[in-house]
Amino acid sequence: MAAPGRVCGMELRGMELRGIGKWYRRPVLRDVHLAVRPGEVVAVMGGNGAGKSTLLRIAAGLCRPSAGRVTGRHAPLGYVPDRFAAHQQLSALGYLTHLGRIRGLDRATARNRGHALLERFALVGGGGSALRMLSKGNLQKVALAQAVLVPPRLLVLDEPWAGLDAPAQRVLGEVVAEVANAGGAVLLTDHRADLVAATATHVHHLVDGRLS
Numbered sequence: 001m002a003a004p005g006r007v008c009g010m011e012l013r014g015m016e017l018r019g020i021g022k023w024y025r026r027p028v029l030r031d032v033h034l035a036v037r038p039g040e041v042v043a044v045m046g047g048n049g050a051g052k053s054t055l056l057r058i059a060a061g062l063c064r065p066s067a068g069r070v071t072g073r074h075a076p077l078g079y080v081p082d083r084f085a086a087h088q089q090l091s092a093l094g095y096l097t098h099l100g101r102i103r104g105l106d107r108a109t110a111r112n113r114g115h116a117l118l119e120r121f122a123l124v125g126g127g128g129s130a131l132r133m134l135s136k137g138n139l140q141k142v143a144l145a146q147a148v149l150v151p152p153r154l155l156v157l158d159e160p161w162a163g164l165d166a167p168a169q170r171v172l173g174e175v176v177a178e179v180a181n182a183g184g185a186v187l188l189t190d191h192r193a194d195l196v197a198a199t200a201t202h203v204h205h206l207v208d209g210r211l212s
C-alpha cells in the first residue's frame, strides 16, 4: 500500500485549485483556493445553488473555470455526479464490467471487483438488476461502485449519501476512508453536516462564491 503523499517514491502535493472563478449569468465562484492532499478527505459545504457542484466539476476536469487553474489532478479519477443518470438496458454488473474494461481492467477482474462492490453496498436485487429499474438509492450504490472500481488517486463525490440507507451510508464511510488511507485524495460535498463531520478531515464553506 502506498503511504499517503507518496506514490512510486515520488512525493505528491495533491490537487490544488488556485484562484478559481466561474461566471454563468452571474459570478458563481470567486477566487477559490483549495488544496486536497493525498490522504485527506476535504468537504465543501454550502446552501442550494452555492456553487458546490460547479466547483467539483471543475476539480474533476469536467468544466472549465473562467479564471484560475487546477494542478495535480492525478489519475485514476473517480467521480460521482450529483445526478447519476443511467437509463441503459445494461444490468448493474454488466455496466460495471463494461466500465472496468474501458478503464483498463481485464474482464474477470472488472466483473469480480464490480460484484464485490455491489455485494458490499448490498444492491437490492443483485448485480443482474437492470440499471433503468433501480431505485434512487440503489442507483447511487452503482454510481459509487463505478467511482472506486479502479482504486482512485482522486475521488470526487457530489452528494454521495443521497438516497442511501443507513447500512450503505456506513459502507460509504469505510470506502472513503480506504481510499484516503491508500494515499488517495478525496473531495466531497453534501448537505448532511453530521455525515460530513464524521468523514472529512477538512471542512470548508462556500458562501457568496468564496470559500472559508
Ligand SMILES: Nc1ncnc2c1ncn2[C@@H]1O[C@H](COP(=O)(O)OP(=O)(O)OP(=O)(O)O)[C@@H](O)[C@H]1O
Binding pocket: 024, 025, 028, 046, 047, 048, 049, 050, 051, 052, 053, 054, 055, 082
Ligand atoms: N451549466 C450551467 N449554466 C448556467 N448556470 C449554471 C450551470 N451550472 C450551474 N449553474 C448555476 O450556478 C449556480 C450554482 O449551481 P451548483 O449546481 O454548482 O450549486 P450547488 O451548490 O451544487 O447547489 P445544490 O446544493 O442545490 O445542488 C446556480 O445558480 C446554477 O443555476
